[in-house]
Amino acid sequence: MRERATELIGAGAQVIFAANSYALRAARAVTTTLPIVAYNYEDDPVAAGYAASLARPGGNVTGVFLDQAEVSAKQLQLLKEMMPGMSRVAVLWDAPLAAAQRQAVEDAGRRLGITVSPIVWRGTDALPGALRSAAQDGAQGLIVLSTPRIGDRHRALVADEVSKSRLPAIALTADFAQAGLLMAYGPVRRDMYRIAGSMVAKILDGARPAELPIERPVRFALAINLKTAKVLGITLPQSLLLRADEVIQ
Numbered sequence: 001m002r003e004r005a006t007e008l009i010g011a012g013a014q015v016i017f018a019a020n021s022y023a024l025r026a027a028r029a030v031t032t033t034l035p036i037v038a039y040n041y042e043d044d045p046v047a048a049g050y051a052a053s054l055a056r057p058g059g060n061v062t063g064v065f066l067d068q069a070e071v072s073a074k075q076l077q078l079l080k081e082m083m084p085g086m087s088r089v090a091v092l093w094d095a096p097l098a099a100a101q102r103q104a105v106e107d108a109g110r111r112l113g114i115t116v117s118p119i120v121w122r123g124t125d126a127l128p129g130a131l132r133s134a135a136q137d138g139a140q141g142l143i144v145l146s147t148p149r150i151g152d153r154h155r156a157l158v159a160d161e162v163s164k165s166r167l168p169a170i171a172l173t174a175d176f177a178q179a180g181l182l183m184a185y186g187p188v189r190r191d192m193y194r195i196a197g198s199m200v201a202k203i204l205d206g207a208r209p210a211e212l213p214i215e216r217p218v219r220f221a222l223a224i225n226l227k228t229a230k231v232l233g234i235t236l237p238q239s240l241l242l243r244a245d246e247v248i249q
Helices: 002-010 022-031 068-082 099-112 129-134 152-166 173-178 189-204 226-232 238-243
Strands: 016-018 036-040 061-065 089-092 113-118 140-144 170-172 183-187 220-224 244-249
Touching: 002 022, 016 022, 016 061, 022 036, 022 061, 022 170, 022 189, 036 189, 036 244, 061 189, 068 140, 068 183, 068 220, 068 238, 089 099, 089 129, 099 113, 113 129, 140 152, 140 238, 152 170, 152 173, 152 226, 173 183, 173 244, 183 189, 220 238, 226 244
Parallel strands: 016 036, 036 061, 089 113, 089 140, 140 170, 170 183, 220 244
Antiparallel strands: 183 220
8 A cells, every 4th residue: 555655646646535544554654745635434543643633633634534432332332222231242353453443442331331352353264263252252242343454345254254153243334234234333434435525625726634624424324234133033122223224124
């Protein structure tokens, strides 16, 4: 990715759109002057050193970043609403980039009295064994943290293996529920792309990323897969179903 970013700069790009955390890291590693607009689920832009503050980033990076603490707490609340007696949840995470996400889940877990057990993403071959171990260790649910390493290539496989493990699971984006995961709760991706696209346009019109406030997604959606609930033998609370934006039959 660093090579690709260098190629873009050499080709005369006026702004780089970094579509995930790894792309942002690569672009930032090769330029601290060319404007970068990020579409980012995983990073805290201030803690990661990309921005001095959300209101005035102060450097060459701006964009739309997810507030992980808020979303992680909501995902845990949804799992606990479905299983009021839940006391332990496993978290599948990508260690090189998901420290902020994992911390947000652990903080939310402490507030809700839920123990969080991490599963490091080591690829598809290692996943079945890791999920079995988590279930044997007493995990009653699973949160799949976002990472480009899963993405379109492995989403259906992850959903299938999670279903085999008999773990009720929630992820960030609706396409995980569409692929077979029990639930998804997170931002509406189309909205995030629109926000990022408008920021690119502003920079091309002369705005400076240092003065262009970092945005947060505005709309969030809950997706529930009833087919998966039936496979898992779970009866979902009516209150949860009524709040769902998408129910997959």
